[in-house]
Amino acid sequence: MNGSVILQQFLTGISLGGAYALIAIGYTMVYGILRMINFAHGDIFMMAGYFMIFSMAVFPWYVSIPVTLAGTVLLGVVIERVAYRPLRTAPRMSVMISAIGVSYLLQNLATYIFTAIPMAYPSIPFLKQIFQFGSVSASLVTLVTPVLTIVLVIALMQIINHTKAGMAMRAVSKDMETAQIMGISVDKTITYTFIIGCLLAGVGSILYFTDRMTVYPYSGSLPGLKCFVAAVIGGIGSIPGAVVGGFLIGISETVLVSLGYSTFSDAFTFILLIVFLLFRPTGIFGEKATEKV
Numbered sequence: 001m002n003g004s005v006i007l008q009q010f011l012t013g014i015s016l017g018g019a020y021a022l023i024a025i026g027y028t029m030v031y032g033i034l035r036m037i038n039f040a041h042g043d044i045f046m047m048a049g050y051f052m053i054f055s056m057a058v059f060p061w062y063v064s065i066p067v068t069l070a071g072t073v074l075l076g077v078v079i080e081r082v083a084y085r086p087l088r089t090a091p092r093m094s095v096m097i098s099a100i101g102v103s104y105l106l107q108n109l110a111t112y113i114f115t116a117i118p119m120a121y122p123s124i125p126f127l128k129q130i131f132q133f134g135s136v137s138a139s140l141v142t143l144v145t146p147v148l149t150i151v152l153v154i155a156l157m158q159i160i161n162h163t164k165a166g167m168a169m170r171a172v173s174k175d176m177e178t179a180q181i182m183g184i185s186v187d188k189t190i191t192y193t194f195i196i197g198c199l200l201a202g203v204g205s206i207l208y209f210t211d212r213m214t215v216y217p218y219s220g221s222l223p224g225l226k227c228f229v230a231a232v233i234g235g236i237g238s239i240p241g242a243v244v245g246g247f248l249i250g251i252s253e254t255v256l257v258s259l260g261y262s263t264f265s266d267a268f269t270f271i272l273l274i275v276f277l278l279f280r281p282t283g284i285f286g287e288k289a290t291e292k293v
Helices: 003-034 041-056 061-087 092-114 140-162 164-174 176-181 186-212 221-234 239-258 262-279
Strands: 130-133 136-139
Touching (some): 003 041, 003 136, 003 164, 003 186, 003 239, 041 092, 041 221, 061 186, 136 140, 140 186, 140 239, 164 176, 164 186, 176 186, 221 239, 221 262, 239 262
16 A cells, blocks of 8 residues: 555545544533433434535525534534433433433434435535645545544633633533532533534534535434444543544544455444453543542
8 A cells, every 4th residue: 555545545534533523522521511421412413414405405505504503503402401401310321211212213303304315415615625635635624624623622622621611511520419509500501511512513514424425314323323432432521532532433444444344344443442441441531430438
């Protein structure tokens, strides 16, 4: 394999990994605060794809992008209020079952409304521009995705570390009851968390589907699972960990496809998960939890 092919595959891998990282952040943020896995997150990402298809049928792309992101955030907030908030004091198993139920609801709702036939994702002209670097060619979306991912993550870390909302998120993630006693609105903080997670999932959806060009009701299932794996590998609850996990899975998947093992690329993600759970269960950036007696 010559250098240009390696560079081509590397660009594809970090582009895919960047999209995975943005989605994985949603999993890790919700877990960090609520200690629950939002299994519907991949399906929110899928619905964002449909929002873009229908908004671009009416509006130009520069209006459709904000409309899609707003619709994705609204969907996430509604799910949190209807399906998760009433179960705030319920056992974690109840919340997890509710999340799985929401996931299946979104998949079946999409099948009922949009049918199971894959729909063509609209082309955003400037993102599809092709650049040539010697024998290596790449679309603008391939080049923009990893850069945009890093910029958004830096901005997110600034919000979490240097704003009142971010301080509230950190306080709630440490001890929800104490944070509430100290006057922090837990409900508002959790809503902010879902807004950020769904906004990043919407951005990830645009970047992901621009390269893959079709959306169908189950198109969020496997990417959603992979992003959950990325969050676990990076250390669930850690935003930098989710980013590293996303890039790791994206690059690994691309390398396997380029070597002719595309059949095993999905299985490899879950093998990687098992290996980490056996030898590093807290993930790359995770810390060992200490039990208080």
